[in-house]
Amino acid sequence: MRSWAEAERAEVGRARLRVSVLVALAIALMIAFVGGIAYVVMVHAQETQVSRELRYNARYGVPGIAPRCAWVFVLEDGTLHEGDLEVPRGFPLRDDIDAVHASRGSIERDVKANGTEYMVLTAPGADGTTVQAVFDLRYQLLDRAHLLLALAIALVAGLLLAALVGLTISRRTVGPWAEALARQRRFVTDASHELRTPIARAHLRAQVLAAGLPADQRTDLDALARSIRGLADVVDDLLASAQLQERRDRVPVDLTDVAEAAVVGETERATERRITVLLDHPGRPVLVGGIETGLRRAADELLANALRHTPEGGRISVSVRTVAGQAELVVADNGDGFHPAEAERLFERSHRGPGEGRFGLGLALVREIVTGHGGTVEAVGRPGAGARFTLRLPLAEAGLPVGGEHMTGACP
Numbered sequence: 001m002r003s004w005a006e007a008e009r010a011e012v013g014r015a016r017l018r019v020s021v022l023v024a025l026a027i028a029l030m031i032a033f034v035g036g037i038a039y040v041v042m043v044h045a046q047e048t049q050v051s052r053e054l055r056y057n058a059r060y061g062v063p064g065i066a067p068r069c070a071w072v073f074v075l076e077d078g079t080l081h082e083g084d085l086e087v088p089r090g091f092p093l094r095d096d097i098d099a100v101h102a103s104r105g106s107i108e109r110d111v112k113a114n115g116t117e118y119m120v121l122t123a124p125g126a127d128g129t130t131v132q133a134v135f136d137l138r139y140q141l142l143d144r145a146h147l148l149l150a151l152a153i154a155l156v157a158g159l160l161l162a163a164l165v166g167l168t169i170s171r172r173t174v175g176p177w178a179e180a181l182a183r184q185r186r187f188v189t190d191a192s193h194e195l196r197t198p199i200a201r202a203h204l205r206a207q208v209l210a211a212g213l214p215a216d217q218r219t220d221l222d223a224l225a226r227s228i229r230g231l232a233d234v235v236d237d238l239l240a241s242a243q244l245q246e247r248r249d250r251v252p253v254d255l256t257d258v259a260e261a262a263v264v265g266e267t268e269r270a271t272e273r274r275i276t277v278l279l280d281h282p283g284r285p286v287l288v289g290g291i292e293t294g295l296r297r298a299a300d301e302l303l304a305n306a307l308r309h310t311p312e313g314g315r316i317s318v319s320v321r322t323v324a325g326q327a328e329l330v331v332a333d334n335g336d337g338f339h340p341a342e343a344e345r346l347f348e349r350s351h352r353g354p355g356e357g358r359f360g361l362g363l364a365l366v367r368e369i370v371t372g373h374g375g376t377v378e379a380v381g382r383p384g385a386g387a388r389f390t391l392r393l394p395l396a397e398a399g400l401p402v403g404g405e406h407m408t409g410a411c412p
């Protein structure tokens with residue numbers, strides 16, 4: 001299971017990355033947008049300019065003396081005048097000239113040839129002639145390529161700048177949050193640490209008191225000692241997960257034991273309210289790899305919820321089994337139930353049933369514990385027809401060291 005500090009560091013890292021990527025994306029989009037507009041404007045201006053020149057040449061141009069990169073061909077009385085200039089291969093477009101000569105309409109087209117692009121206008125000229133004006137776009141294409149290159153360079157430079165700006169911004173925005181989380185963790189560490197000694201003393205005192213009593217009068221004090229011991233486990237867990245380096249190793253935990261302990265822990269409350277709690281297990285260990293205190297807390301919480309939502313005389317069943325290579329712990333009751341649409345929301349922090357005056361944290365913690373163990377938890381219910389909570393956990397890998405009860409320094 002990941003420690004609290006590790007999860008916190010990962011979350012802060014993710015937030016930083018998100019802010020950096022968003023800032024970089026915004027700057028990149030801006031550059032691409034401005035560049036795109038510049039490119040479109042430039043292409044449009046070039047096309048207008050070339051089209052104007054073509055029209056001018058078609059009207060006033062004379063074969064052989066047209067300006068650079070432009071040619072004019074004239075069909076006059078069946079003779080095609082090309083002038084003395086060297087003509088690009090494939091020109092003039094004789095088919096267009098004949099078509100215009102026949103129809104007296106005009107044709108304008110782009111032609112890709114000789115490794116460049118030409119704009120060609122074929123139109124009727126004066127005195128029954130037909131004129132074809134050709135413009136080689138190579139310099140315009142070169143200008144466009146230069147602009148694209150400049151844009152690409154600006155984009156790369158912009159992205160680098162954006163990454164730097166993103167990092168700075170993310171540091172500034174995420175910094176205070178990370179600081180607050182660290183402060184919270186320090187508080188939990190200090191508080192848990194301070195609680196360990198009084199809890200250890202209380203546990204010891206309960207044990208000493210119990211030892212001084214005859215065996216038949218010790219039951220309540222033993223139960224008290226067990227509860228204090230559970231409290232110490234919780235505090236130890238908090239301390240371990242809040243400290244940076246501590247990471248408890250997983251050990252095989254018997255889910256049957258966990259379920260049994262939860263049922264035993266609630267026997268008194270169940271008897272008081274005449275609720276029958278049934279325990280069903282395969283009679284052999286069902287081992288999952290994990291942290292026993294965490295799993296115990298999850299099972300306790302499910303059973304405590306079930307007791308709270310089951311009316312007097314009701315029934316609760318706690319069952320453990322192995323299904324499809326997974327361990328399953330099911331706590332089902334025939335109490336209040338809930339609306340099926342609510343099922344997912346029950347696991348949200350602070351989701352409480354109406355007017356119950358509780359924290360609404362229990363199921364959120366159950367889910368954290370279970371997902372931390374690589375498992376899932378599912379809730380199924382119907383109003384007035386009871387609820388069923390199913391924990392599914394991977395079975396323990398063979399070869400894990402077998403763990404027992406772990407009781408750290410707090411209580412001897």
Ligand SMILES: Nc1ncnc2c1ncn2[C@@H]1O[C@H](COP(=O)(O)OP(=O)(O)OP(=O)(O)O)[C@@H](O)[C@H]1O
Nearest residue numbers: 305306309337346352353358359360361362363387
């Ligand atoms: N067995 C159940 N039957 C019906 N509703 C349930 C059952 N278990 C939980 N719920 C519903 O889910 C809600 C959330 O449960 P959760 O354990 O997270 O909080 P809580 O028990 O209200 O408070 P906390 O556990 O923090 O003391 C409950 O308030 C209740 O509405």
Ligand SMILES: [Mg+2]
Nearest residue numbers: 301305362363
């Ligand atoms: Mg609860």
